[in-house]
Amino acid sequence: MKTLLLGMGNPILGDDAVGIRVTERLGRRLGPVPDLAVREECCTGGLELLEVVEGFDRLIVLDSIKTEGGRPGDWYRFDGTALRETMHLNNVHDANFATAMELGRQMGVHVPDDADIHVLAVEISENLTFSDRLSPEVQAALPDLIDEMHEEILTLLTRTAAIPRRHVL
Amino acid sequence: MSRKISIDPITRLEGHGKIEIFLDDSGAVEDCYFQIPELRGFERFVVGRPIEELPRLVTRICGVCPASHHMASAKAVDGCFGGEVAPLAVKLRRMYYNAHYIHSHIAHFYALAAPDFVLGPDADPAIRNVLGVVGKVGLEIGGAVIASRGKAQEIQRIIGGRSTQDIWCIPGGVAKGLRTEELEQIRPMVAELYDFTQFSLQLFRDVVLGNPTYLDIIANGPYTLDVHNMGLVDERNAVDFYDGQVRVVDFEGEEICRYEPHQYADYVAEHVEPWSYLKFPYLKQRGWNGFVEGIDTSIYCATPLARLNVADRMATPKAQEGFEEMFSTLGAHPSRMLLAQHWARLVEMVQNAETLQLYCDDPEITGDAFRVIPQQVTGEGFGIVEAMRGTLTHHYTCDENAICTSANLIVGTTNNNAPIQMVTRKVAETLIKPGTDPDQGILNMIEMAFRAFDPCYSCATHSLPGQMPLRVTVRRGGKVTHDFRRGC
Numbered sequence: 219m220k221t222l223l224l225g226m227g228n229p230i231l232g233d234d235a236v237g238i239r240v241t242e243r244l245g246r247r248l249g250p251v252p253d254l255a256v257r258e259e260c261c262t263g264g265l266e267l268l269e270v271v272e273g274f275d276r277l278i279v280l281d282s283i284k285t286e287g288g289r290p291g292d293w294y295r296f297d298g299t300a301l302r303e304t305m306h307l308n309n310v311h312d313a314n315f316a317t318a319m320e321l322g323r324q325m326g327v328h329v330p331d332d333a334d335i336h337v338l339a340v341e342i343s344e345n346l347t348f349s350d351r352l353s354p355e356v357q358a359a360l361p362d363l364i365d366e367m368h369e370e371i372l373t374l375l376t377r378t379a380a381i382p383r384r385h386v387l
Numbered sequence: 388m389s390r391k392i393s394i395d396p397i398t399r400l401e402g403h404g405k406i407e408i409f410l411d412d413s414g415a416v417e418d419c420y421f422q423i424p425e426l427r428g429f430e431r432f433v434v435g436r437p438i439e440e441l442p443r444l445v446t447r448i449c450g451v452c453p454a455s456h457h458m459a460s461a462k463a464v465d466g467c468f469g470g471e472v473a474p475l476a477v478k479l480r481r482m483y484y485n486a487h488y489i490h491s492h493i494a495h496f497y498a499l500a501a502p503d504f505v506l507g508p509d510a511d512p513a514i515r516n517v518l519g520v521v522g523k524v525g526l527e528i529g530g531a532v533i534a535s536r537g538k539a540q541e542i543q544r545i546i547g548g549r550s551t552q553d554i555w556c557i558p559g560g561v562a563k564g565l566r567t568e569e570l571e572q573i574r575p576m577v578a579e580l581y582d583f584t585q586f587s588l589q590l591f592r593d594v595v596l597g598n599p600t601y602l603d604i605i606a607n608g609p610y611t612l613d614v615h616n617m618g619l620v621d622e623r624n625a626v627d628f629y630d631g632q633v634r635v636v637d638f639e640g641e642e643i644c645r646y647e648p649h650q651y652a653d654y655v656a657e658h659v660e661p662w663s664y665l666k667f668p669y670l671k672q673r674g675w676n677g678f679v680e681g682i683d684t685s686i687y688c689a690t691p692l693a694r695l696n697v698a699d700r701m702a703t704p705k706a707q708e709g710f711e712e713m714f715s716t717l718g719a720h721p722s723r724m725l726l727a728q729h730w731a732r733l734v735e736m737v738q739n740a741e742t743l744q745l746y747c748d749d750p751e752i753t754g755d756a757f758r759v760i761p762q763q764v765t766g767e768g769f770g771i772v773e774a775m776r777g778t779l780t781h782h783y784t785c786d787e788n789a790i791c792t793s794a795n796l797i798v799g800t801t802n803n804n805a806p807i808q809m810v811t812r813k814v815a816e817t818l819i820k821p822g823t824d825p826d827q828g829i830l831n832m833i834e835m836a837f838r839a840f841d842p843c844y845s846c847a848t849h850s851l852p853g854q855m856p857l858r859v860t861v862r863r864g865g866k867v868t869h870d871f872r873r874g875c
Contacts, residue, residue, distance in 0.1 A: 230432065230447045261447065265494050265536060317498075317516055324521060325530045348432040 219275040219334070221375065223248075223256045226281040232349045233290070233342035233356050236363075237280040240340070243364050244280075244371065254375065267315060268322045268329065276334040278371060283339035290343040291359030295370060298332030336374055338367050406811065406833060410863040414821035419812035420662055421837065427664065430794045438467050438785040441794070442556045445781070448798075454487040454543070454553060455774035455799070456781075458629065461556030462648075463781040466768020467789065468558045468761035476560030476757045481629045482746045483546045483555070484772070485739040488628060489580055490539035491775045492732045492739075495841055496587065497532045500729040503835055504595045508604065515831070524590070535583040538576040542743070545569050560758030567753045574747050581740040588709060588733050595730075596716065605726045606717070609817040610836055613638050613680040614806050615670065615687040616721055618694035619773050620645075625702040626694050626738060628773045635670065635687060636697040638723050643670065648769035651780050655797065658805075667805045668797060678809050686809070689777030689802035690840055691731035696721030703745075706738035725810060728839045732775075764789045774799040776841050800842045810836040825861050825869050 225241025228234040238259045245256035260270060271277050283294060301316040322329045340363060343353040352360070409418040429448055433441055442460040446453035458480060465472050498517040502510070505520045514522070521529035547555035548563055555562050565573075595601045604610070620634045621627040633651070635643040646654045657666035658675045669675050673685035680686075687693070695714075701707040713730050714720035746752055770781040777799030784793045800807075814836045819825050861869035 228447050230444065231426070265498065265533070266540075268533065269537065269540070317518060320518055321521065321529065321533070324518065324526060325533050327533070346426055348426065348428040350432075 219377075220253045220273065221255070221276040221278065222271060222274040223254060223278045223371065224260050224270070224280065225258045226260050226279055228261050228345075229259060230348055230350050232344040232347055232351070233340075233353050234282055234345040235350075236282050236340045236342060236352060236356055236360075239352065239360065240363055240367060241280045243360075244368055247364070247368055248371070251375065263315065265318050265321070267318050268327060271319075271329050272322070272327055274328075275330055276374075277330045277336070278374060279335070279337045280367065281337060281339045282342040282345060284342055284345065288341040290341050290353060290355035291363070292341040293363060293367070294337075294339045294341070296337055296339075298330070298335030298337075301332075301335070301337070338370060405860070406815075408815050408819065408825075408861045410819065410861060410868070412863075414819070414823075414863065416812070416816040416819050419808075419815045421808055421811045422663060430796065433791050433794050436791050438464055438783060438789045438791045439558050441783065441791065443554050446553050448796075452487075452491065452774045452776065452779075452799070454484060455772055455779050457553040457556055458484055459770040459772045459774075459779045459781040460783075461558075462630075462770030462772070463768040463783045464558050464770075466649075466770070467764065467766060467783055467785050468768075469763045469765045470768070471559060471759045471761070473560040473757050473759045475564070475751060475754050476556075476759075477630075478746060478749065478752060479546060479561050479565060479757060480556060482565075482743060482752070483543055484629050485743045485746075486539045486542035486546070488739040488775060489584070489736050489743075490536055490543065492736045493532060493536045493539065493583075493587075495775070496729060496732055496736075499838055499841070500732075501594075503831075503838075504598075504601055504729075508831060508835060524594075528590075531583060531586070535580060538580055542573050542576055542580075545573055557758065558761045562758075564755055564757040565753050570747060570753055573743075577740065577743045577747055581737075581744060584733070584736040584740045585705075587736065591730060591733055605724050608726070609814045610725045610810065610839065611723045612688070612725060612806055612810055612813070613682070613723055614684055614809070615643060616693035616696035617687045617689040617778050617802065618697040619771065619778065620698050621702065623702075624697075624699035626698040626700075626706075626735070627702065628735075628739070630772070633771060633778060634697045636721060637682060638696075638721055639682065640721055644672065648771040648780070651769065651771065651782070651797070655780075657797070657801075663804075665801060665804050667808075668802050669805065678805055678812075680809070686805045687802070688725075688806050688840075689799060690725075690728055691735055691775070692722060692725070692728045693777070694773060695731045695734065701734065701738050703738045703741035705741055706734055709734035709737050725806075725836065725839050728841075776800050777802045800840065803840045803842065807837050807840050807842060819861070 223241060223245065225238040227237040229238055241256065241258045245258060248254065298316065298319065319329050340356065343355055405422045407420045408416060411417040433444060442457050442464055445456035445460040448456050497520065501520045502515045502517065505523055506515050510519070546565055547553055549555070615635055615637045617633060617635050619627045619631040621631045624634065632645045632647060634645040637643055644654055654671055655668050656671035657668050659666055669685040670687060676683065676685050695710060701710045713727070713734055714722060717724055717727055764785065764787055767784045772779050779799050780797040782795040783791060785791050811833055814833050818832055860867055
């Protein structure tokens with residue numbers, strides 16, 4: 219399966235960059251892998267993502283997330299079906315991720331099935347103040363995050379077909 | 388130490404926008420506040436960095452209008468080096484920006500505005516999105532939307548080397564010119580984009596103008612404000628997106644002031660409210676008079692409609708036809724009807740497509756004099772462009788080694804902060820009356836108001852799910868009586 223490993227975030231917005239930082243390191247650790255493309259930095263969203271993921275069978279997104287009561291440095295994994303729950307909600311500027319993917323499918327654009335979109339999201343502390351540094355909590359978690367996500371990605375890459383699930387391991 | 392969590396995080400996302408509505412004892416709206424998480428500290432972040440880095444850094448401020456920041460920043464940096472720019476570079480920058488405008492306006496119109504009009508403002512929220520639009524108007528149109536957006540983006544890539552996170556503008560010009568073979572790649576795409584702008588205008592005529600209910604919402608709903616208008620104009624008072632003077636016109640059509648970029652601080656000041664991190668710009672010479680409508684207000688809009696309101700004309704013929712049709716239908720120029728923003732975007736798309744055509748036929752456009760090497764550091768620069776969402780101002784200073792010593796930005800949405808607050812309150816007051824029970828419907832009616840401004844608050848933040856969750860809380864007598872959530 220042609221797979222894209224995508225680091226999402228803003229490189230100068232504190233912890234928002236964690237997806238980029240992890241993808242940079244994982245890309246180096248993974249080395250050349252057949253049918254795997256690595257895009258370390260993607261700072262866009264909505265309909266523009268269609269152009270980024272077009273042509274791939276599987277998408278692995280490394281991103282940040284902020285939840286109520288979440289502990290910075292923890293991480294979550296879910297797939298495109300979880301994002302689909304928010305599909306009918308408008309983004310303030312554009313379509314959201316799931317809507318963009320669904321629109322692409324309806325238009326005949328080759329994008330991964332929801333079950334082949336895997337999101338690995340790191341709980342973060344600060345993403346409203348411009349900085350080129352991660353918060354101490356997220357920085358401290360980085361070595362473990364890389365080890366654990368590396369293992370997770372290797373497992374995902376061994377899968378050959380979509381396994382439809384709702385969400386969450 | 389990290390920890391993998393096995394619960395569903397989507398149900399408890401943070402970072403949402405908040406609308407707080409306070410009711411009096413009778414159940415009427417007493418107060419209403421719209422609050423959005425705001426990005427902070429960019430001005431501090433860039434101090435101490437080489438000034439020529441700023442046009443590359445500012446593209447990270449906003450994931451939606453990076454090209455606007457890139458252009459405004461480039462102009463401010465040009466100023467820090469004496470202000471001389473290769474004339475060909477100005478043409479190429481304008482050309483790039485024309486393509487970016489089309490790209491952005493297509494996304495806004497079809498993904499955000501069209502659902503309310505094609506499907507109706509009271510349509511089931513489950514289908515009121517771009518997928519619903521495609522379902523109603525046909526897959527073919529959906530394909531055309533994606534293809535046209537893609538062409539506009541490809542034109543940017545060909546001209547500037549990249550389509551996002553631009554690195555192309557450099558002091559005195561641009562880093563690459565346009566080769567003849569690249570121009571020939573662009574030319575057919577420009578023709579197709581022009582056709583698409585005409586198609587979009589016709590769709591608007593058919594779907595919106597052909598429906599008296601929608602026209603009534605635009606003209607007679609709570610979506611009007613008696614505040615002033617701001618936008619860039621050229622020497623003929625025609626709409627200009629890249630350069631010119633900032634013109635401010637009141638809602639009755641009288642010019643209040645006009646200023647050059649370096650004079651912005653004499654004309655615009657920012658008011659602070661204790662309940663918001665975001666400032667509220669106002670016309671400085673009138674002083675802050677509060678969130679009030681009327682001819683004496685100091686509040687202004689800087690939006691697509693405001694740009695057309697301050698201009699006497701469009702810069703190109705087909706766009707001028709659209710301008711005349713629009714204001715004649717609305718009944719006045721300028722117009723106070725905020726939902727006409729969507730129509731104004733379509734007229735602007737036409738001007739951008741026509742301008743692109745003109746540049747494609749410019750025999751000098753493939754020249755190689757696309758940069759003037761700066762010879763001096765003069766230490767201060769101002770850059771103003773029209774971002775899609777409003778007038779965007781960058782002001783920098785640097786030391787003799789061209790190291791940034793200060794930066795001040797007034798972004799498009801900040802200009803509109805006060806009118807957004809005011810229209811949010813106005814819609815709430817209209818919908819929530821004593822004896823009526825607020826429901827989920829108010830969410831979309833309020834959203835229609837601020838969506839017209841296409842507000843751009845924390846758009847550079849990409850933490851999942853890449854959209855703005857929203858919470859509306861209604862309080863009465865200190866107690867929460869209603870709590871509506873969307874995505875949070």
